[in-house]
Amino acid sequence: MKTYNSLSEIKSDLLANTISCVELVNQYLKRIDEKKKLNAFLEVFAASALEKAKQVDEKLKTNTAGKLAGMVIALKDNLCYKSHKVSASSKILEGFESLYSATVVERLLAEDAIIIGRCNCDEFAMGSSNETSFYGNVLNPLDPTRVPGGSSGGAAVAVAADLCLASLGTDTGGSIRQPASFCGVVGLKPTYGRVSRYGAIAYASSFDQIGPLTKSIEDAALIMEVMAGSDDYDSTVSSKPVPEYSKQLNNRPTKLRIAYIKDCLEANGLNPEIKTYIYSLIEKLKAAGHTVEPVDFPYLDYLVPTYYVLTTAEASSNLARYDGIGFGYRSPNATDLESTYKKSRTEGFGTEVKRRIMLGTFVLSAGYYDAYYSKGQRVRRLLQNKTNKILNNYDFVILPTTPGTAFKFGEHNADPIAMYLEDIFTVQANITGIPAISLPMGTHSNGLPFGIQVAGKHFSESELLSFSEYLMKLK
Numbered sequence: 406m407k408t409y410n411s412l413s414e415i416k417s418d419l420l421a422n423t424i425s426c427v428e429l430v431n432q433y434l435k436r437i438d439e440k441k442k443l444n445a446f447l448e449v450f451a452a453s454a455l456e457k458a459k460q461v462d463e464k465l466k467t468n469t470a471g472k473l474a475g476m477v478i479a480l481k482d483n484l485c486y487k488s489h490k491v492s493a494s495s496k497i498l499e500g501f502e503s504l505y506s507a508t509v510v511e512r513l514l515a516e517d518a519i520i521i522g523r524c525n526c527d528e529f530a531m532g533s534s535n536e537t538s539f540y541g542n543v544l545n546p547l548d549p550t551r552v553p554g555g556s557s558g559g560a561a562v563a564v565a566a567d568l569c570l571a572s573l574g575t576d577t578g579g580s581i582r583q584p585a586s587f588c589g590v591v592g593l594k595p596t597y598g599r600v601s602r603y604g605a606i607a608y609a610s611s612f613d614q615i616g617p618l619t620k621s622i623e624d625a626a627l628i629m630e631v632m633a634g635s636d637d638y639d640s641t642v643s644s645k646p647v648p649e650y651s652k653q654l655n656n657r658p659t660k661l662r663i664a665y666i667k668d669c670l671e672a673n674g675l676n677p678e679i680k681t682y683i684y685s686l687i688e689k690l691k692a693a694g695h696t697v698e699p700v701d702f703p704y705l706d707y708l709v710p711t712y713y714v715l716t717t718a719e720a721s722s723n724l725a726r727y728d729g730i731g732f733g734y735r736s737p738n739a740t741d742l743e744s745t746y747k748k749s750r751t752e753g754f755g756t757e758v759k760r761r762i763m764l765g766t767f768v769l770s771a772g773y774y775d776a777y778y779s780k781g782q783r784v785r786r787l788l789q790n791k792t793n794k795i796l797n798n799y800d801f802v803i804l805p806t807t808p809g810t811a812f813k814f815g816e817h818n819a820d821p822i823a824m825y826l827e828d829i830f831t832v833q834a835n836i837t838g839i840p841a842i843s844l845p846m847g848t849h850s851n852g853l854p855f856g857i858q859v860a861g862k863h864f865s866e867s868e869l870l871s872f873s874e875y876l877m878k879l880k
Contacts, residue, residue: 406432408567411621415475415570419465426458426465426475426519433477433521437568443544445562447482448490449522457519464517471516473631476624478513479563479572481556482523483530483606484615486510493606494538495528497727497734497753507604508639509573509615509632516631521569524559528755529724530575530608532556533583533827534817537757542814545587547853551811554584557618561588564618571619571628575605577612578712579806579831582843584618586806586856589845591619591873595629596864597838598643601636607723609716610641612835622874625842626650629866648867657871660694664799667699669830676809679855682847683805686857689879700795700802704788709825711788712832713761714768714781720758721765727753760821785836792837796862801872805830806843806856830858840866842873846880 407424409415418424434451454477464470480486483493485503487510492498510520527537535543535558543558545551546566553562557574561584564572574581576594585592593616600615607613617628630651635644665687670680690697729735729749736748754762768777795802807827817824834841840863843856859876861869 406436409570412473412476412570412624412627419475426461427455429475430454430458430477430519430521433569437522440546440566440568443546443549443562443566444541445524445543445559445566445568446479446522447492447494447525447540447559450489450520453489454519454521457514461517461519472627473513473516473518476518476571477521477569478518479522479524479560479569480510480520481526481560481572481574483526483575484510484573485604485606486520486523489523491523491606493529494526494540495754495758496539497749499539499734501733505604507615508601508636510604512631513628524557524563524572526559527556527580528758529606529720530556530577530580530613531720531757531761533579533824534812534814535559535584536814536818537755539755545811547589548811551813551853552587554587554807554811556580558584560618561585561590561592564588564590564620571617571624573615573628574618575608576614576616576835577608577716578835579828581616581618582806582831582841582856582858583827585843585845586854587811589854591622591625591845592843592856593617593625593629593870594834594841595633595866596840597835598641599633599840599864599866600629601639601642603636603638609719610723611719612716614835622654622870622877623651626654626870629870633866643864645864650867650870653867654871654874656867657875658800661696661801661872662799663690663695663697664700664795664802665697666702666705666802666804668702668705669804672705672808672829674808674826675805676849676855678849679805679809679847682855683803683857686803686846686879693879698799700799702791702795704791705829707784708788708832708836709829711781711784712828712836713764713825714777715785717761717765718769718778718781719765721762721769724754724758724762729753788833789837792833792839796839800861800868802860804858804860806858807831810849810851810853810855834860839863840869842869844873844876846876
């Protein structure tokens with residue numbers, strides 16, 4: 406099978422009649438079967454994908470196809486697709502079938518994208534390695550002994566292993582960007598409120614955001630163009646007009662002001678090769694005539710604690726609905742109402758999810774609310790103000806996506822704090838709501854890829870994507 410790296414390549418072959426959408430889907434289905442050991446897919450939607458492919462082929466004949474015609478895309482297993490199963494990779498939702506589609510799914514289908522299946526992820530999107538899924542680990546296609554990153558590990562692997570052209574993930578603290586870095590693909594977390602969260606199974610509602618994982622900036626821009634915009638079903642979505650991102654990739658000012666957070670590059674634990682690469686990139690940007698300057702961010706050590714205090718509190722609230730009564734898993738060992746709650750949740754949730762629910766319940770409890778949750782909200786405001794101050798003076802901020810390359814399975818399992826610190830460079834964007842993207846620009850001496858992260862002002866996706874396209878050519 407020919408390997409496609411962008412929708413434009415597929416469209417070219419579709420127009421030349423060298424391939425049809427049905428043939429394309431069949432080729433992806435064959436590849437998914439060949440690489441099923443990666444455990445990237447929990448379920449393949451072969452029947453509905455082929456039916457959609459037939460419809461798109463007919464539309465192409467009459468020149469009425471949408472702008473995503475030919476794009477075969479996968480969904481992280483926390484995005485609802487009507488009449489298809491969704492489980493957030495948890496036993497507690499095993500066998501649950503969605504009654505409606507997420508807004509992003511509706512919009513992709515309306516533009517003739519073909520959805521090929523649902524991808525494995527960390528349970529309820531809680532994890533940085535895809536080791537917390539009830540359905541087992543997803544393997545990194547570049548080295549099966551290493552993690553793919555999380556929580557959108559399956560979605561990243563599906564793209565990296567060429568099991569589909571693109572995928573949708575969710576990013577609460579780096580869950581799109583971190584696996585994108587580990588698997589060598591593009592991963593975009595949009596501005597909070599740019600894309601509707603309706604139909605995404607919630608982890609932490611004021612942090613969650615849906616975004617694309619792709620092989621090219623062009624495809625990320627096109628997917629964003631289709632997904633973004635106001636939605637009556639999500640009151641947190643902005644009504645700002647959505648630019649034609651894909652047509653603005655070359656609209657870049659000749660001279661940019663770029664910051665890099667000195668504290669990040671000097672942080673303990675940052676791999677020396679990643680540090681060296683970023684400094685060499687900074688020199689290239691300076692040589693190209695851009696202003697690149699260090700900025701201080703003295704709150705680096707507060708990012709991860711603030712993130713986990715606030716997200717676990719929201720998770721405790723959001724996951725209260727899974728109680729063994731309304732829907733989902735109900736323990737066969739329950740004997741009364743109280744035991745139904747206790748046993749269903751104890752048996753249905755995994756260790757990491759239970760850990761976060763308990764932590765969240767603790768920080769919200771009487772006597773500790775002000776000491777933890779209220780203080781966390783105040784620190785969040787401080788972090789937002791400092792970040793906005795930096796972005797008022799600069800167009801973009803460059804920083805690492807991850808401290809290192811993909812680590813081995815089990816490496817951080819004995820120490821949850823070590824796992825949480827994998828998010829140290831990505832959580833800032835979620836805490837502050839700004840857009841950020843991970844670009845597959847570096848290759849370590851161990852042969853594994855690593856991403857370079859770029860963050861921008863609120864609702865600056867157009868400029869961010871344009872600059873990303875420029876950086877990818879600069880590497």
